[in-house]
Amino acid sequence: MAATKDVVDLILQDHRTMEDLFRKMRSVEADRAAALSEFADLLIAHALAEEAEVYPALRRFKNIDDEEVEHGEEEHEEGNKALLALLEVEDVGSDEWDEKLEELVEAVNHHADEEERTILNGARENVPMERREELGAAFLAEREKQLAADCGNADNLRRILKD
Known part of the structure; x- marks a missing residue:
């Protein structure tokens, strides 16, 4: 369980964990398939929790741009497509796998960077800490629910992309 309840800090922690998993997926010394599986679950749970609990609440605060929130959702879809493309590569560590991994890294890092800046x-500037902690609890609950449901598998990802 995370020490913080602030939704901003929780999201940032997930972003740093994703960066660590990217390093593992790039390393020939690591269990790249296991790192991908862990990453897939985290990315999907994280994005679904943001879209269900965080983004709708942030839209209600002035000075948080609706267009930025909508753009964040579009970038989740781009990340999901890149993740599915990587999951569908059979030979972990092949040239194709490395290529799809770099496309995923680029999509997710672009989104994380933009989300953090905007x-x-x-949220830090405009949302009171008490509300950020409420959102953090809701974010964690939804994220845990998704993780328990094995949300990062390719079949679930295909369902998400169809919606």
Whole structure:
């Protein structure tokens, strides 16, 4: 369980964990398939929890741009497509796998960087800590629910992309 309840800090912690998992997926010394599986679950649970609990609440605060929130959701879809493409590569560590991994890294890092600069800084400036902690609890609950449901598997990802 995370020490913080602030939704901004929780989201940032997930972003740093994703960066660590990218390093493992790039390393020939690591269990790259296991790192991918862990990453897939985290990315999907994280994005679904943001879209269900965080983004709708942030839309209600002035000075948090609706367009930035909508753009964040579009970038989740781009990340999901890149993740599915990587999950569908059979030979872990092949040239194709490395290529799809780099496309995923680029999509997710672009989104995380943009989200941190726009949405999360807006939340820090405009959302009271008490509300950020309420959102953090809701974010964690939804994230845990998704993780328990094995949300990062390719079949679930295909369902999400169809919706």
